[in-house]
Amino acid sequence: MALIRSVFQDELDSVSQSLVDLTSMVAKAMERATTAIIDCDLKIAEEIILEDEKIDNYQHDIDARIIDIIARQQPVASDLRALVTALRMGSDLERMGDLAHHVAKIARLRHPDKAVPLELEQIITAMGLAAVKLTNKTGIVISTRNTEMALEVERDDDKIDNLHRQLIGILIEPQWKYGIETAIDLTLLGRYYERYADHAVSISRRVYFLVTGKYA
């Protein structure tokens, strides 16, 4: 029994490590997507668009492993909940990869023009940085199960929501001079960063709940 338990624990740890790796992948994807959109870099944009499939496949592989562990080990109670939670984290991460992909697609669509006017570069860069930082922190939350840090991720998300509000505020200023198409791009970009961060927060909340049995 001790041996079976230990094999199970190893398998759970290995799934957790793969989720941490996937978290790095989606953080890297959003970091580079932000570079693509700010620097108007078509090559990077296309790389991210291609690499999204790698993220999807990585997630499918984690999913298949989790289902296989449930089938073989027939876990109950907290072990089963941990595995179901891992499935959900995988979905969150896969979606974060999609959102980085969406940012890259706007960069590609507007190239060789810049999707982001000069005076909005700072706010988009800040949203990108904050989103990536929060995601890297989420990776640490998954690997350490640090509940204090899970709560920090939640607070960090407020910064992104603030930046998002500032962004919309700039778009609706009467002196806005970049036209509707750019406003639409920036509305969508703001939404992509916000949703991306929401998924990272959701992952941190799931860890918090697994560890404490309470909602953050």
Place this chain on the structure above:
Amino acid sequence: MALIRSVFQDELDSVSQSLVDLTSMVAKAMERATTAIIDCDLKIAEEIILEDEKIDNYQHDIDARIIDIIARQQPVASDLRALVTALRMGSDLERMGDLAHHVAKIARLRHPDKAVPLELEQIITAMGLAAVKLTNKTGIVISTRNTEMALEVERDDDKIDNLHRQLIGILIEPQWKYGIETAIDLTLLGRYYERYADHAVSISRRVYFLVTGKYA
């Protein structure tokens, strides 16, 4: 063994029926959200915003039942996959409820003004109708496992994508006269309907995969 198997089948059927019920709930929510935004009806908007919690609770209840079934029945192979798929469908449906909620929130934010200018009412109404129709069809797909209909849902989604493209086309016409704020609202509304429909398509695809073992 036959008895256990039959109890399991009953439980699976009951989960499936609950997913069908949840599908009706989110279809109804989006139908009413569309009425709220077109008719500028604050009462309906606030009802939907309040009722989103009911949808969330309903989904949490289905989730808990699925995890309980896995723990007690320890299913393997296709039975386990059906239950994991049911978990994912629940997440899709919960998110669809959120998106109806987002539409209602725009209606409430702009009230007593109309978020949708008269000449765009038709296209938003059409998106709403198509999204609700596709969702009701998805409910039938869940309950009948009709794979032909699952493929139809996929095709119906193209109509919504077309409407979405038309909508963006209208926003970027040089003669657009409703300003940036309205363009932002309509960009977000278009995105909400599109994402809502994407989740319905994703549910139909999951049923297709469960039945055929192939991706649609």
